Amino acid sequence: MIEFLxxxxxxxxxxxxxxxxxxxxNTILLLLISLPVGFVLAxxxxxxxxxxxxxxxxxIASYIFxxxxxPLLVQIYLIYFGLGSVKFIRESFLWYALKEPFWCGVIxxxxxxxxxxxxxxxxxxxxxxxxxxESGLSLGFGKFLLLRKIILPIAIRxxxxxxxxxxxxxxxxxxxxxxxxxxxxxxxxxxIMAKTFxxxxxxxxxxxxxxxxxxxxVQFVKYLEWKxxxxxxxxx
Amino acid sequence: MFKFDKLVFGDxxxxxxxxxATLMTLLVSILSMGLGLFLAIITxxxxxxxxxxxxxxxxxxxxxxxxxxxxxxxxxxxFGGNAVVMSIAKVxxxxxxxxxxxxxxxxIAIAVISATYSxxxxxxxxxxxxxxxxxxxxxxxxNKFSIFLKVISPQVIRHALPGIGNVWQITLKDTxxxxxxxxxxxxxxxxxSSNVEHSPLTFLITAAxxxxxxxxxxxxxxxxxxxxxxxxxxx
Numbered sequence: 233m234i235e236f237l238x239x240x241x242x243x244x245x246x247x248x249x250x251x252x253x254x255x256x257x258n259t260i261l262l263l264l265i266s267l268p269v270g271f272v273l274a275x276x277x278x279x280x281x282x283x284x285x286x287x288x289x290x291x292i293a294s295y296i297f298x299x300x301x302x303p304l305l306v307q308i309y310l311i312y313f314g315l316g317s318v319k320f321i322r323e324s325f326l327w328y329a330l331k332e333p334f335w336c337g338v339i340x341x342x343x344x345x346x347x348x349x350x351x352x353x354x355x356x357x358x359x360x361x362x363x364x365x366e367s368g369l370s371l372g373f374g375k376f377l378l379l380r381k382i383i384l385p386i387a388i389r390x391x392x393x394x395x396x397x398x399x400x401x402x403x404x405x406x407x408x409x410x411x412x413x414x415x416x417x418x419x420x421x422x423x424i425m426a427k428t429f430x431x432x433x434x435x436x437x438x439x440x441x442x443x444x445x446x447x448x449x450v451q452f453v454k455y456l457e458w459k460x461x462x463x464x465x466x467x468x
Numbered sequence: 469m470f471k472f473d474k475l476v477f478g479d480x481x482x483x484x485x486x487x488x489a490t491l492m493t494l495l496v497s498i499l500s501m502g503l504g505l506f507l508a509i510i511t512x513x514x515x516x517x518x519x520x521x522x523x524x525x526x527x528x529x530x531x532x533x534x535x536x537x538x539x540x541x542x543x544x545x546x547f548g549g550n551a552v553v554m555s556i557a558k559v560x561x562x563x564x565x566x567x568x569x570x571x572x573x574x575x576i577a578i579a580v581i582s583a584t585y586s587x588x589x590x591x592x593x594x595x596x597x598x599x600x601x602x603x604x605x606x607x608x609x610x611n612k613f614s615i616f617l618k619v620i621s622p623q624v625i626r627h628a629l630p631g632i633g634n635v636w637q638i639t640l641k642d643t644x645x646x647x648x649x650x651x652x653x654x655x656x657x658x659x660x661s662s663n664v665e666h667s668p669l670t671f672l673i674t675a676a677x678x679x680x681x682x683x684x685x686x687x688x689x690x691x692x693x694x695x696x697x698x699x700x701x702x703x
Contacts, residue, residue, distance in 0.1 A: 301683040302676045303644035305655060310676065313668040400535075407537030411648070418539055431547030439536045439544075446535040 244430050248437040251424055256441060258416040262334070262406045266341040267399065273342070274349025275384070281354050292350065299347035304405055307344055312336040312412040337409030345402050352394050356387035389460045396453030400446050407442070417441055471667040475674060482661045482671070489657035490678050496653060497640045499575045504582035504639065505632075511587040512594060530584045538581050538642055545577040546649045570651040578646065582639040589635060593627030594620065626697045633690035637683055644679070654678050 240246055281292045299307070315321050315330055329335040360383060368382045388395075410419035421438035425431045458465065477483035514526035533541060554566050597620060605615045647655035658675035662668035 298676075298680060301680040303641040303655070303679060305644045305647070306672060306676045306679060309655075309659075309668070310672045313662065314672045315669075317666075317668045404535075404537040407539045408645075410539070418537060418543075421540070422543065425543070425547060431544065432551070435540050435544040435548070439532070439540055442537055442540065443532065443535040 244428065244433040245437050248421070248424050248434050249440070252417050252420050252434075252437045252441055255415060255417040255420040256445075258334075258414065259403075259406050259445070262337055262341060262409060262416065263403065265338050266345060267402060270342045270345035270349055270402075273346045275353055275388075277346055277350035278353035278357055279379075281350060282357050296347045296351055299344060300351070304340065304344050305408055305411070308337065308340040308408055308412060311340045311343075333409065333412040333414035336412055337406070337414055341402065341405060341409070344405065345398065348398050348401075349395065352391050352398060353387060355394075356391035357383060359390060360386050385460075392453060392457050392460065396450070396457075399449055399453065403442065403445050403449055471665055471670045474661070474665055474667070474670065482657070482665075485657055485661070486654070486674060486678065489652055489654045490682070492651070493640070493643050493653040493678075494682065496571065496574050496578060496643045496646060496651070497636070499571075500578035500582055500643070501636055501639050503575060503579035504586050504635075505590075507579060507583035508586035508590050511583060512591045515587075515591060516594065526587075530587060533581060533584045539645055539648070541581055542577045542645055542648065545580065546573050549573055549576070570649055574643070574646040574649060574651050577649075578639060578642055581642060582635060585635045585638060586632065589628050589631030590624060593624045593631070596627050597623050626701070629690065629694045629697055633687065633694070636686060636690065640682055640686065641679065 277292050277295075280288045281296070283289055311330070312333060315326075321327060321330065329339070364382055364386065365378065368378045373381065406416060407418035410416055410422065413419070415423070417438045421434045424434040424437075428434065474481045475483050475486070477487075511526045511530065514522035517523075549568060550566065553568060557563075557566055601619055601623075602615060605619045610618070643653060644655040646653060647659065650656065652660070654675045658671040662671040665671070
């Protein structure tokens with residue numbers, strides 16, 4: 233038994249696991265900023281997309297079209313390598329953020345998730361029954377109150393499963409930021425691989441951590457679904 | 469800042485290189501989509517036959533691959549694939565060094581990822597077929613193979629086409645990650661060109677436009693196919 237435990241402790245996966253674990257905070261840091269900001273912006277963009285102002289709606293539609301039609305890697309590279317090569321950006325205040333791979337990653341991830349999220353929320357908003365809006369109006373709700381009390385809660389609740397999907401895609405997308413020299417879990421796994429020439433052990437250690445992170449995300453979304461769908465619970 | 473004049477064809481510019489890179493992206497996408505669909509059919513089959521072991525393996529495969537970043541899967545197959553192939557070859561008594569070429573590895577890696585998404589789409593559309601139809605086919609004396617060919621697959625195709633279109637878009641965009649393995653597709657080409665010309669913005673925007681064209685055009689193709697396959701059904 234002790235021999236077995238020792239062999240586990242000496243195994244490469246076990247050692248790598250803790251090395252990769254040291255990159256977990258960097259991965260989570262990326263998510264902690266880009267997910268909340270992305271959520272709020274996605275809601276605003278979705279409202280703009282369904283608004284009757286044609287110019288606003290068209291602009292947002294083309295933004296969504298471009299972002300969803302190009303790979304995230306192109307967007308990250310465009311911000312990290314592309315914007316960094318422009319002289320007047322290097323001389324402006326933006327450079328304080330854009331010279332850091334971390335902020336480039338956060339900006340790219342946010343831009344990406346806003347486009348996908350806005351499209352998801354738009355579906356939710358448009359699927360609201362007209363009668364619910366009308367009943368709100370008949371109670372004398374103003375536009376803002378209608379939005380806050382009826383449209384947004386129902387829309388968000390409806391799209392929680394698909395937005396949860398997007399959240400999991402975002403957890404996976406953080407791995408791409410490692411390509412801008414930012415040392416999160418995938419970056420560290422890559423470094424271990426280069427040092428030890430043991431690719432399988434390094435990437436399996438990282439894979440287990442990502443699986444765990446996604447598992448937590450799924451549970452979180454499930455909890456939200458349970459909390460905000462009291463009428464669908466089987467027994468109260 | 470911009471050097472779009474460097475995108476001319478011929479020796480003076482990168483136009484022809486980008487054309488070849490675009491074709492490479494398309495080739496990898498089509499090959500891995502095809503292989504992915506094949507793997508997906510096997511996965512769905514493993515899930516729907518009443519066998520605990522195959523179902524467990526299939527569920528494990530789809531859960532793990534969908535829970536792990538695509539980049540990690542690609543790294544694993546790119547760096548670990550050779551070792552696996554060599555150890556399999558050793559079993560058959562072949563001890564020389566084997567190196568898979570980049571296109572093979574890229575295709576396998578993207579196919580493994582895309583198959584997990586396709587399998588969910590295919591499974592849902594298989595489950596949408598009412599059981600009565602299969603029973604009716606059996607009552608007519610059709611064997612398993614012709615039931616699959618004449619009853620199940622036409623309907624699965626019709627139900628699955630919108631979902632498969634989505635998977636195709638994801639697969640097409642995932643091929644950009646293959647650039648880390650050194651295969652010269654759009655993404656890799658734009659990095660090479662921008663390193664030579666010192667103008668990343670130009671070539672990255674070119675890459676973005678090329679991807680946008682590919683996704684838009686293939687989106688149209690799938691729309692046409694959907695209309696074609698749902699003839700006679702009000703949608």
